[in-house]
Amino acid sequence: MNVMxxxxxxTLFTSLAVLGCKKDNAPVATNYYFNYKVRISDKIDEPTIINGYYGKVRKYEGNFMPSPDTEARQPEVAENILLFFEARFEEEIAETEITKNGTTFFNLKAIEKKGIQPKVIVFPNDDGFYQIDTNGNEYIALIRINAKHGYYNGGLQKFGGLNNELKEHEMRIDYNATF
Incomplete structure (x- = not known):
């Protein structure tokens, strides 16, 4: 009798468990989007990655034309934030292009309104050093000039797609400079 x-x-619990779990009642998985915020320590002055890009962020302002009677000017260290967007958003980012005094900027507020967020945000250290491990993925890089404007020398360019390759690349803010 106990066995029965x-x-x-x-049998009752098994049938309740099976019948209580209908496919239309199952929770729907939502798409999650996450990004990385990377702060480079002031103690780091050489790459600690084996794949991707590293270098310094430099700001060029004024006349950098070589002259025999003056010493060559050196750029300033820039601590501007670097924004790396997934390359699949290239067209949408290009649509936000703004030209001021012959210089191409990108409207960061308009990019945000389109629902596009940077995948990687890099805060260079006090020496302007940065590094990003691209992990084989392609990115569009912009240097944050202010809350509204992003800039990259030469316009939009894709970075990445590197596997087991490390490249040095200087990020330049040079729209107010003469060479």
Missing amino acids: KRLLVI
Whole structure:
């Protein structure tokens, strides 16, 4: 008799579990988007990655034309934030292009309104050093000039797609400079 009761209880719970889990009642998985915020320590002055890009962020302002009677000017260290967007958003980012005094900028507010966020945000250290491991993925890089404008020398360019390759690349803010 005990065996019959146990079998009945087990059958009842099993049928409730099976019938209570219909496909239309199952929770729907939502798409999650995450990004990385990377702060480079002031102690780091050489790459600690084996794949991707590294270098310094430099700001060029004024006359950098070589002259025999003056010493060559050096650029300033820039601590501007670097924004790396997934390359699949290239067209949408290009649509936000703004030209001021012959210089191409990109409207960061308009990019945000399109629902596009940077995948990687890099905060260079006090020496302007940065590094990004692209992990084989392609990115569009912009240097954040202010809350509204992003800039990259030469316009939009794709970075990445590197596998087991490390490249040095200087990020330049040079729209107010003469060479």
